[in-house]
Amino acid sequence: MNKKNTPKQPGKPRAIASTQSLSAFVKSICDVMRRSNCASALQYVPELTWILFLRILDAQEASAREEAEVVGAEFSPALKSPYRWRDWAAPQQSDKSEDKGHPGTDEGKPFGWKRRELFAAGDGKLFDFIDNELLPHLHGLDIDKRTGLPNPNASGKQRIIGRIMTAVERVRVDSETNLRDILDKVDEISIGHVDDQHFFTLSQVYEDLLLKMGEKNSDGGQFFTPREVIRAMVHTVDPELGKSVYDPGCGTGGFLAIAYEYIARKLGNSPASTDIDTLKYDTFFGREKENLVFPIALANLVLHGIDRPNLWHGNTLTGRATYPALFEQAPKVFDYIFTNPPFGGKEGKDAQKNFAFETGSTQVLFVQDILSELAPKGTCAIVLDEGLLFRTNESAFVDTKRKLVDECDLWTIVSLPGGVFSTAGAGVKTNLLFFTKGRKTGKIWYYDLTQVKVGKKTPMTLAHFGFAKDGSVLDDAQLPANLVAEWREDDENAGNPFPSYASLLPRRGTPEGESRYSWTVDFAARRAKAWEEKQPLRDEAVAIKVEVVDLKEQLKRRKKEKADREVIAELDARIKCYVLRNSRDIVP
Known part of the structure; x- marks a missing residue:
């Protein structure tokens, strides 16, 4: 047999103990793909x-089977032979005596038995099996190929697969x-080979890959938000289990x-099984319309540990579904909404007609949608470009903002x-908004991070917000240099701690929450003042309305008396003048 085509024999699984080493290992896989x-x-x-998904799925299924056997429970696998990773993708085992102790399949066959069989059959057989047997079988777990309808016998996990x-x-x-x-390299990655001290290491590496996809896509900002910004938003809202x-x-x-990740950390090292089930099955919901992105989102969430991602495939704004089956258990309203609507998107009439304030702006329509889907006392954290906050030349923008506050x-x-989203292919100036439904806006606390210089090579991190990874507040020595440099240059600040976002957040809206970078706008007071300032105008409006009523009565009487045309015309002109003045100058 040609050495080039000699089957690789299984060796000792690689122990990958850090994000850096695993990232380098995954990069070596991508290098093979780039030449392929x-x-x-x-x-x-x-x-x-x-x-990667099928590899991790196989490891998860093996672990679940072992756990079921320990407690004497029945286990029903999502995939059966020969469609499991261990059958067709795992490195082939030889028949040599030294390999006899290597783990085999549940049926007693050696790992990689199907791959070895295909290898022996000649070139092209592995491709034939994947394209003509494996993929059709996996597709059929979701959609019955005979009817074109959802497979009625599929489990929730099989639908996701x-x-x-x-x-x-x-x-x-x-x-x-x-x-x-590629298969040999991916086989060396296992959920059991990641050091327990490096939480979610594999999923973090996968996130890095998604970042690269965002960088290469000219519309990357449409589906990728820098993860450190997301972490800051989640830390700010502090979501709880059960919502x-x-x-x-x-x-x-x-x-x-x-x-x-955030809620799982809060549960600690020994969470109750009911809490785990709630977190993995009944907590997370989402919608996505892009055909390329939707399956990647499913895989990403499964790799993170969400066994049943409740995702809806379709256009959120038009309500037109491509695949709604995984979203059937979703509630009508949600306790927490985290989102980043597409920057600069434009929507057609089929989307606009679903909203009270029609506009082509995707972000404005998303805000209206969120206001309808946020539960009472629910909290939203959203990324919006700065133009949405300050644009006043379109009524839909103004009306939507008024509805929000x-x-x-x-x-x-x-x-x-301005450079926060440059790593995702979008150099847009943005703001993070946090709001809770159920009461009018009182005080708005602003925090300004625009003095920080960031870009692709110097991205914004969680530390720029003043948060540690566990959500605690960093002290000055742990803060990034480009965050505190300007502060430290001012002699007046000598000996004073830097007023980071995380340190001031609990004191927002109070004098202690004010700093060079933060301030509070008393929106309720402004509203009351504006109402008070308009009172003379409202009084004048009432007087004008009384005068108009009197003039109309005079006009009616004069017409009945058949008065001179000049008198009638003068009364009519005075009425129109009052009405025009009232509509232009008086703000109710």
Whole structure:
């Protein structure tokens, strides 16, 4: 047998103990893909997604089977032979005596038995199996190929598997040699090989891959939000277990995944099984319309540990569904909404007609949608471009903002530097808005981070907000230099702690929350003052209305008396003048 085509024998699994080492290892896989007809991140990330997903799924299924056996429970696998990773993708085992102790399948066959069988059958057989047997089988877990309807016998997990795989029509890698190399490398990644001290290491590496996909996509900002910004938003809101978390335009699932991480950390090392089930099955919901992104979002959430991502595939604004099956258990309103609507998007009449204030602006329509889907006392954290806050030349913008401050308490606005979204392919100036539904806006606390210089090589981090990864507040020595440099140059600040966002957040709206970078606008007081200042105008409006009524009575009487035309014309002109003045000058 040619040495080039000799099957690789299984060795000792690689122990990957840090994000850095795992990231480098995954990069080596991407290098193989780049030379294999998947040159850009937009090509190799979707390809790696389904391969990596099936690898981790196999490890999760094996772990679940072992746990079921320990407690004497029945286990029903989502995939059966020969469609499991261990059958067709795992490195082939030889028949040599030294390999006899290597783990095998539940049926007693060696790992990689199907792959070895295909290898022996000749070149092209592995491709044939994947394209013509494996992928159709996985697609059929979701949609019955005979009827074209949802498979009535599929479990929730099988539906997710089928939906993740639905965008995969064939293998994109150009040769079986390269494919086997990729499979061998991916096989060395296991949920059991990640050091427990490095929480969610694999999912963090996958997030890095999604970032690369955003960088390569000219419209990358449409579906990728810098993860450190998301973490700051989640830390600010502090979501609790037992409440629903939702993103109406979830992209690759970043907000949901990081909210999951945050709540999971709060549960500690020994959470109750009921709490775990609540977190994994009944907490996270989202919508996404992009065909490329939707399966990646599902895979991303599964890799993070959300066993049942409740995602709806379709257009949130038109309400037109592509695939609603995974969203059937979603509530009508949500306790927490985290989102970043697409920047600069334009919507047609089919979307606009669903909203009270019609506009082509995607972000404005999303805000209206959020106001209808946020539960009473629910909290929203949203990324909006600065133009939405200050634009006054379109009524839909003004009316939507008025509705927001009248129905919700807009309690914090954070102004971000202009380069925050450059890593995601979008250099837009943005703000973070935090509001809670159920009462009018009282005091708005502003925090300004625009003095921080950030870009692709110097991205914004959680530390720029003053947060540690566990949510605690960093002291001055731990804060980034480009955050505190300007502050420290001022002699007046000598000996005073830096007023970071995280340190002042608990004191927002009070004198202690004021600083060089933060201030409070008493919106309720402004509203009351504006009302008071308008009182003379309202009094004048009442007087004018009384005068108009009197003039109309005079006009009616004069017409009845058949008075001179000049008298009637004068009365009519005076009425029109009063009405015009009232409509232009008097603000009720």
